[in-house]
Amino acid sequence: MNDSLLEQRINKSDETKRVFAQEELILDIAEAIWAEMEKRNWSKKQLAEALDRTPAYVTQLLNGGRNMTLRTLADVAHALKLKTQFRFCNENNFDHNWSSNGQVYLTKSLRSTHAPITANENWQTLDGVAA
Amino acid sequence: MPLYYKGLVLTIERTEGALDSQREAESQVPPNRCACIQQMDALIKRLGDIGRLKVPDHFVDEGDGICAIKTRCGLRAYGWYHRKRRGVFVISHYIMKKWQKMKPADKDRAERNRIRYEDGDHE
Numbered sequence: 096m097n098d099s100l101l102e103q104r105i106n107k108s109d110e111t112k113r114v115f116a117q118e119e120l121i122l123d124i125a126e127a128i129w130a131e132m133e134k135r136n137w138s139k140k141q142l143a144e145a146l147d148r149t150p151a152y153v154t155q156l157l158n159g160g161r162n163m164t165l166r167t168l169a170d171v172a173h174a175l176k177l178k179t180q181f182r183f184c185n186e187n188n189f190d191h192n193w194s195s196n197g198q199v200y201l202t203k204s205l206r207s208t209h210a211p212i213t214a215n216e217n218w219q220t221l222d223g224v225a226a
Numbered sequence: 227m228p229l230y231y232k233g234l235v236l237t238i239e240r241t242e243g244a245l246d247s248q249r250e251a252e253s254q255v256p257p258n259r260c261a262c263i264q265q266m267d268a269l270i271k272r273l274g275d276i277g278r279l280k281v282p283d284h285f286v287d288e289g290d291g292i293c294a295i296k297t298r299c300g301l302r303a304y305g306w307y308h309r310k311r312r313g314v315f316v317i318s319h320y321i322m323k324k325w326q327k328m329k330p331a332d333k334d335r336a337e338r339n340r341i342r343y344e345d346g347d348h349e
Contacts, residue, residue, distance in 0.1 A: 098242070100273075101231035101238065105267050114261050116266040129281040146308070158283040158298040159265060 116186075121159040124168065129157065131175050145174035230317065239308075240317045241339045247319035254322035255301055262299035266320075269295050270303070273315060276283075288328045292318075292336045298309020300324055304336040309346055318343075 098106060105115045132142055139153040140176070146153070155161035172179045231238040252263055258316035269284055273295065286294050288304070295303040300323045308314035318336040 099229060099231045101267060101270060105271070115263040115267055116257060118261060119271070122265070122268045122272055125281050125284070126276075126279065132279065149283075150295040155285060155298075157281050158296075159261075160298045 120161065121163070124163065125157040125159070128171055128175075131177060137175075142171070146170055153214060178189070228316075231270060231274045233248045233271065233277075235277035235313070236336070237314050237319065238270055238273045238274045239314055241319065241343050244317050244319055247321065249304060249318040251322040253299055255299055259299040262297040262301045265297075265299075266295065266301055266303060269297070288333060290333070290337065291341075292333055294318065294328060304328075306340050308344065316340070316343055 104111070106112055128142075132138075135141075139157075143150045143153045152161065156163050156167065168179060178213040228239045228241065229237065230240045230244075238307075239326060255262055257292055269279060273285070274280055279295070284296055284299075286296065288294050291306050291309070293305055293307075295305070295317075301320065303317050303320045304321050305315055305317040318339040319332075
């Protein structure tokens with residue numbers, strides 16, 4: 096099947112693919128954070144207060160204007176009383192069903208999420224062991 | 227066929243003038259912020275695959291069913307959910323926006339495109 100116009104743009108060069116992958120991950124994380132904020136009925140201001148930062152800082156985290164380090168992500172998860180779960184997947188076999196929020200999964204309990212990860216050779220957990 | 231991306235949830239289509247406006251808008255993206263172009267691609271792909279963008283900094287309803295897909299550098303795409311064909315989102319046009327509020331002219335342009343598109347040959 097031919098690539099759509101959007102996919103042709105994304106796959107135009109190795110550089111466009113690389114930058115797209117960065118932006119896609121930033122977007123997945125931002126949308127996952129927002130989904131958790133919505134569940135709590137939290138505004139940016141409330142998350143900012145929990146992080147001891149300004150709402151503008153939260154805006155920059157969510158729109159990718161500020162580079163979100165793993166430490167920052169851990170702080171956000173901590174503020175939301177969550178943990179994060181991460182895994183790599185085959186670039187051609189992204190599983191949207193793993194988490195409706197995307198690639199990074201914010202969860203209440205790391206252990207409790209082991210169950211839904213059924214055997215799938217296309218996925219690797221953070222420790223490199225096929226789930 | 228104005229198909230732009232067939233996502234898992236939504237089909238993204240574009241009006242005839244969308245490509246020209248995209249080229250013009252992207253040419254105005256500052257070189258040090260060119261990742262915004264791929265940010266827009268990621269936003270549109272996610273909209274197609276998930277069916278929505280939740281963060282208001284990414285997607286906003288501008289009223290009368292006209293929506294804006296927003297990047298951090300001001301590159302925006304305006305569009306709407308097709309009123310006659312379920313599961314279709316149509317991109318009207320792109321702009322490089324340096325102001326916060328949507329200009330009435332942009333909303334008018336999107337609304338005119340919507341009427342032309344939905345009443346035209348793209349049924």
